[in-house]
Amino acid sequence: MADVLVCIKRVPDVAGEVLLTPDAQAVDARYVGFTVSAHENCAVELAERIATATGGTATVLTLGPEAAVEQLRAALAVGCAAAVHIDADPVGYGPVDVVREIAAVVETHAAEGRTHDLILLGNDAADTGDFQVGVRLAYALGRPVVNGVRTIEVDGGVATARGDGPDGVETFAVPLPAVATVLEGGVEPRYPSVVGRMKAKKIPIETVAPRHEPRGPGRVRLTLPPAQPSTVEVLGSGPDAAPSVVDLLQRMGVTR
Amino acid sequence: MILTLVQTDGGGATEVSLEAVTFARTLAKRTGGPVHALVIGPLPQELVDQLAGYGVTEVHHATGEAFSAYGGAAWAAAVQAVVAAADPDAVVAPGSPRGLEVMAHLAARLDVPMAANVVGLGEGDGQDDGEGGTGALRLVRQVMGGAALEEMLLPRRPAVLTVAGHAVEAEQVPPVPAAVREFSPEVAEADLVTRVVSTEPAEPDLSGALTSARVVVGAGRGAGGADGFGHVAELAELLGGALGVSRVVTSMGWRPHHEQIGQTGSRISPELYIACGISGAIQHWAGCASSKTILAVNTDENAPMVTKATYAVIGDMHEVVPAINAEIRRRRG
Numbered sequence: 001m002a003d004v005l006v007c008i009k010r011v012p013d014v015a016g017e018v019l020l021t022p023d024a025q026a027v028d029a030r031y032v033g034f035t036v037s038a039h040e041n042c043a044v045e046l047a048e049r050i051a052t053a054t055g056g057t058a059t060v061l062t063l064g065p066e067a068a069v070e071q072l073r074a075a076l077a078v079g080c081a082a083a084v085h086i087d088a089d090p091v092g093y094g095p096v097d098v099v100r101e102i103a104a105v106v107e108t109h110a111a112e113g114r115t116h117d118l119i120l121l122g123n124d125a126a127d128t129g130d131f132q133v134g135v136r137l138a139y140a141l142g143r144p145v146v147n148g149v150r151t152i153e154v155d156g157g158v159a160t161a162r163g164d165g166p167d168g169v170e171t172f173a174v175p176l177p178a179v180a181t182v183l184e185g186g187v188e189p190r191y192p193s194v195v196g197r198m199k200a201k202k203i204p205i206e207t208v209a210p211r212h213e214p215r216g217p218g219r220v221r222l223t224l225p226p227a228q229p230s231t232v233e234v235l236g237s238g239p240d241a242a243p244s245v246v247d248l249l250q251r252m253g254v255t256r
Numbered sequence: 257m258i259l260t261l262v263q264t265d266g267g268g269a270t271e272v273s274l275e276a277v278t279f280a281r282t283l284a285k286r287t288g289g290p291v292h293a294l295v296i297g298p299l300p301q302e303l304v305d306q307l308a309g310y311g312v313t314e315v316h317h318a319t320g321e322a323f324s325a326y327g328g329a330a331w332a333a334a335v336q337a338v339v340a341a342a343d344p345d346a347v348v349a350p351g352s353p354r355g356l357e358v359m360a361h362l363a364a365r366l367d368v369p370m371a372a373n374v375v376g377l378g379e380g381d382g383q384d385d386g387e388g389g390t391g392a393l394r395l396v397r398q399v400m401g402g403a404a405l406e407e408m409l410l411p412r413r414p415a416v417l418t419v420a421g422h423a424v425e426a427e428q429v430p431p432v433p434a435a436v437r438e439f440s441p442e443v444a445e446a447d448l449v450t451r452v453v454s455t456e457p458a459e460p461d462l463s464g465a466l467t468s469a470r471v472v473v474g475a476g477r478g479a480g481g482a483d484g485f486g487h488v489a490e491l492a493e494l495l496g497g498a499l500g501v502s503r504v505v506t507s508m509g510w511r512p513h514h515e516q517i518g519q520t521g522s523r524i525s526p527e528l529y530i531a532c533g534i535s536g537a538i539q540h541w542a543g544c545a546s547s548k549t550i551l552a553v554n555t556d557e558n559a560p561m562v563t564k565a566t567y568a569v570i571g572d573m574h575e576v577v578p579a580i581n582a583e584i585r586r587r588r589g
């Protein structure tokens with residue numbers, strides 16, 4: 001009966017041109033939607049699988065604005081049984097601040113008799129890419145942590161995780177309670193069913209206020225890399241371009 | 257002193273480690289003092305000489321049973337031991353998964369901020385802070401997979417950071433022989449539980465082939481379906497390269513995830529990337545921006561992949577790629 005907590009972050013779903021807010025502190029998401037990192041979608045899927053396999057539960061958590069409830073509902077729709085919303089604007093939060101708030105929720109739940117045996121996070125958030133919240137959270141809670149895993153299973157008091165290392169697929173075996181950060185690619189996140197969506201709407205969300213004044217991310221400002229004028233040389237159109245392409249390949253020495 | 261964590265592979269220090277050492281020299285100029293390296297695992301003399309060629313004056317060499325298998329916490333304990341003994345101004349690691357992991361552990365253990373994927377010093381860094389010092393380290397780092405940059409302050413010593421892969425070019429200096437300092441740090445039992453238990457050697461076609469390939473042939477939604485990769489795979493084979501794909505392709509289940517290029521896939525840096533039927537979303541670009549030359553094959557001349565590429569062919573990949581394959585075979589006779 002594993003109790004899994006999975007942490008997700010609402011981020012702008014930019015695919016094309018990035019725009020910044022006038023104060024240069026965040027990405028301007030007025031013209032795009034929102035999403036969570038692909039890594040976190042896999043973490044949600046893994047949480048759900050572990051909950052099902054062990055007869056336990058998966059709880060989703062985010063620190064974000066009120067609108068981040070959208071991302072919590074999406075996770076509830078694919079099988080999380082409970083959701084926690086730390087209501088705060090993450091723009092002013094550094095990784096240390098986010099960790100303090102998540103740790104406070106985990107400790108409060110533990111005091112209420114609900115220990116989150118395993119906490120899953122993404123390897124890195126899609127926007128700020130700090131690559132550290134999972135590790136710092138483990139230290140804040142005094143737990144072991146494994147990073148960048150693609151699959152994780154729980155059997156009794158041990159989590160067995162696998163990920164790609166420089167020399168092949170590495171296996172870790174960590175005693176619970178533990179923390180793990182997930183990379184995309186080990187599991188295929190499921191799509192929400194209609195029934196799942198309906199159920200998700202009815203699950204109450206535990207909303208908590210942040211406990212600490214954030215120290216901030218140390219950000220001076222965001223900038224955009226200078227736009228490079230297009231210098232593309234069009235070699236041709238359709239199959240007729242093949243000889244010019246192969247000329248290029250030969251010039252580059254990648255074919256005889 | 258600036259301390260750099262160096263990772264090794266069969267050929268000595270990894271390229272990204274040499275890039276990190278090169279950036280450490282930039283920092284050393286700013287703070288004064290030498291560049292040291294930390295190596296965990298075998299340290300042949302060739303590696304010491306190689307590092308000296310990049311400006312390292314002292315190599316700290318951690319040995320002991322604690323490092324017989326990789327573990328982020330155990331490695332961080334080794335870095336922390338050097339920090340305690342040698343008091344560096346900054347600790348720098350390559351922007352590789354392990355570099356990022358070990359620095360996150362170190363930052364948590366030292367309770368200092370960490371900057372991931374740094375690309376350079378910020379404007380105005382090192383200016384007098386009015387208190388007789390040169391103030392916080394002002395760095396620029398990649399966010400959103402490199403689609404945006406963040407100027408960030410690291411106010412406390414040591415500054416802990418990783419250098420984004422291929423953001424800095426590894427540059428040699430006239431070598432001065434480097435000293436080696438052997439040490440065998442105490443590693444707490446708690447730091448050993450998260451070490452690798454076992455490693456299964458990867459299949460030769462797993463992402464290692466992709467990240468080290470000289471030529472990568474990529475295919476995206478334009479492939480049209482799971483059976484639409486025959487010609488691109490053939491082109492990759494003709495050029496002795498690897499096949500890579502976009503996230504749409506892996507999400508659709510057309511190809512396995514280890515072939516994915518991008519922010520949540522592999523980062524490639526080949527001589528030539530031939531991107532077929534890929535629009536060039538920022539998350540894809542994050543994984544291929546370090547390619548020396550890009551040839552885009554796309555029906556849409558306004559696709560970002562086309563406008564950012566070095567060369568392009570406008571057309572249907574299902575017609576263009578077979579024609580290229582046929583032309584290569586014809587010329588080979």
Ligand SMILES: Cc1cc2nc3c(=O)[nH]c(=O)nc-3n(C[C@H](O)[C@H](O)[C@H](O)COP(=O)(O)OP(=O)(O)OC[C@H]3O[C@@H](n4cnc5c(N)ncnc54)[C@H](O)[C@@H]3O)c2cc1C
Nearest residue numbers: 476477478502503518519520521533534535539540555573
């Ligand atoms: C958090 C996050 C992480 C992500 N990580 C990644 C990642 O790691 N890697 C990644 O790739 N994406 C990633 N994405 C997704 C990314 O935003 C894009 O959705 C994706 O890259 C688009 O794939 P595509 O170019 O194949 O498809 P599309 O954007 O649909 O583009 C298809 C292109 O093919 C062209 N085309 C169509 N038919 C043909 C034809 N017959 N011949 C030639 N050209 C044709 C079209 O003109 C178009 O340019 C991520 C997104 C998010 C939000």
Ligand SMILES: Nc1ncnc2c1ncn2[C@@H]1O[C@H](COP(=O)(O)O)[C@@H](O)[C@H]1O
Nearest residue numbers: 007008063121122124125130131132133
């Ligand atoms: N505001 C947040 N709310 C919930 N989880 C978060 C938040 N920020 C970061 N995380 C988690 O920590 C992971 C790593 O984030 P980062 O260290 O910021 O790159 C993310 O993938 C999330 O799982």
